[in-house]
Amino acid sequence: MNTIINTAEKFSNNLPKFNKAHWLLRIPLSIVFIQQGINKFPVDINDAESFGLPYFIWFLVAWGELFAGIGLLIGGLVEKHWFTDIVTRFSGIVMVGIISGVILISKPDSFLDILLYDNLHVFLYVVGLFLKLRNFFIT
Secondary structure, three states: OHHHHHHHHHHHHHOOOOOOOOHHHHHHHHHHHHHHHHHOOOOOHHHHHHOOOOHHHHHHHHHHHHHHHHHHHHHOOOOOOHHHHHHHHHHHHHHHHHHHHHHHHOOOOOHHHHHHHOHHHHHHHHHHHHHHHOOOOOO
């Protein structure tokens, strides 16, 4: 049994490391949030009312989407720095908050409906949560 474990460990250690894999999450998520934020400009009260939201919340969502997307890109530029880790985590929690609101506004019948039929928002929520919880400041 030890030989199998040692062989598997040796194989795993010889695999190439892809330290930039976080960009595979950052870039598409940033594009989605920046694009959605830009689409809300100019921030208009009529748009807010069409979703049943107060203007102030709509304003925060528009700017939150834009800056969370930009923050996610900025957070990946410098590796192993406390500031970029905080920017990434803050962007992740802003994204989770916005997506939570989007899911709640859609008034799903059940949690199962969200998981089965709202795949994009579930994906955005989970990746945002991952970026919030993941420590990119590992030395």
